[in-house]
Amino acid sequence: MSGETSRRALLRSSALGVLGLAGASLGGGLLTGCGSDAKPFDPASEMLPPDTATPAPAATTAAKRRTLADPAVAKEFFGEKLVPTTRASYGLDQAEVLPSDDPRFPTFLRVSIPVDVTNPQEARIYQDGPTYGGVQMFVDHTLRSPYELYFRYYLRFPENFDFGNGGRLPGFFGTIVKNRQRTETLRAGFATRFAWRDGDMGLVYANTARPDHPVNTVGKGIWRWPRGRWICVEQGVKLNFEGYANGLMLIWIDGQLVYKDQQFNPRISNDLRVGGFLVNATFGDGGASFKPPSPQTIDLAGFVYDTTRLNPLPKPESTAG
Incomplete structure (x- = not known):
C-alpha cells in the first residue's frame, strides 16, 4: 500500500469513528437541547421568529355619521x-x-x-x-x-x-x-x-x-x-x-x-x-x-x-x- 493510500484510509476511518461517537451520544437522533432527557426535534413544532415587517394597514372603516343626536x-x-x-x-x-x-x-x-x-x-x-x-x-x-x-x-x-x-x-x-x-x-x-x-x-x-x-x-x-x-x-x-x-x-x-x-x-x-x-x-x-x-x-x-x-x-x- 502506498503512502497516499494509507493516509486516505486513515482519514476515512477517523471520520466514521467521529460519526459513530456522535450517534451513540445522541441516542440515534438529533436533540432539541442538551442533557440526557432532551427530546427529538420535530420540525413541525418549530416556532417562527416574530415578523418584524411593517404590518399592512387595516381596512379603512366608514366615517362615523355626524348627526343631531350628538x-x-x-x-x-x-x-x-x-x-x-x-x-x-x-x-x-x-x-x-x-x-x-x-x-x-x-x-x-x-x-x-x-x-x-x-x-x-x-x-x-x-x-x-x-x-x-x-x-x-x-x-x-x-x-x-x-x-x-x-x-x-x-x-x-x-x-x-x-x-x-x-x-x-x-x-x-x-x-x-x-x-x-x-x-x-x-x-x-x-x-x-x-x-x-x-x-x-x-x-x-x-x-x-x-x-x-x-x-x-x-x-x-x-x-x-x-x-x-x-x-x-x-x-x-x-x-x-x-x-x-x-x-x-x-x-x-x-x-x-x-x-x-x-x-x-x-x-x-x-x-x-x-x-x-x-x-x-x-x-x-x-x-x-x-x-x-x-x-x-x-x-x-x-x-x-x-x-x-x-x-x-x-x-x-x-x-x-
Whole structure:
C-alpha cells in the first residue's frame, strides 16, 4: 500500500469513528437541547421568529355619521346664538350634518325620512296629528324675551322628491316667559312652521293655544316649492298684545314677499314670547294617507335670526366658462 493510500484510509476511518461517537451520544437522533432527557426535534413544532415587517394597514372603516343626536355636532351646526335642546324631540339620528356644496354655508343638514316610521305620540305638540319619519328639535335663541323676531334658513328638496300629501318644515315656536325665565308649557305657546300640502303647494301652519282658532292655514297656494335647488326661506313675527289682533306675520320666499298678515293674533297672554326655531322636517299630520310614498330626504342649512329682517345671502357666482 502506498503512502497516499494509507493516509486516505486513515482519514476515512477517523471520520466514521467521529460519526459513530456522535450517534451513540445522541441516542440515534438529533436533540432539541442538551442533557440526557432532551427530546427529538420535530420540525413541525418549530416556532417562527416574530415578523418584524411593517404590518399592512387595516381596512379603512366608514366615517362615523355626524348627526343631531350628538350634542357637540348639534351645537356646532346651529352656532353660538342658537341652543339645541332634546325636549319633545325625535329622529335626531336621522338628521346628518354634511359638508356643504354651497359657499353660502359651511355645512347642511340632510334629514332622512324612511317609510312607515311613526313618530312617538308623546312628542306631538300644537294640535299635530300623526307624523312620519324625519326630525323634530326645539332650538332656543339666546335673546331675553323678544316679542318680534325674524329668521332665515335654506331648504332643498331633491330633484326626485315625492311630496305625497303633505308635511311640515321649520318655523318659529313660542314659549311663556315669566320674570325672564322660560317655562316648559309648550302647548300654551304657538308655532309658525312652514309646510307643504297637496304636492308642492306651500303654506304655513300658524298653531296657537287660542280655542277660537287653534290652527290657522296661512298663505296656502301662494307659492310652490321647487325641487333640486336651495330655496331661501324667511319669516318675521310680531306678537299681538293680549286681546288685540294687532300682530304681524311676514313671509319671503327667495327674497320675494309672498304673504303679509297685519292682524296676526296668537297671543293669549302677554307672557308669550318668540322662543326660537322648531326644526321640523317630516311627512304627516293628516292621517295614514300622509305617509311618505317612498324613502325621502330634505336638506336644511343656514339657520339665523335677528330682530330685523335678514334678507337672502348673495348668490354664489357662476363658475361656468
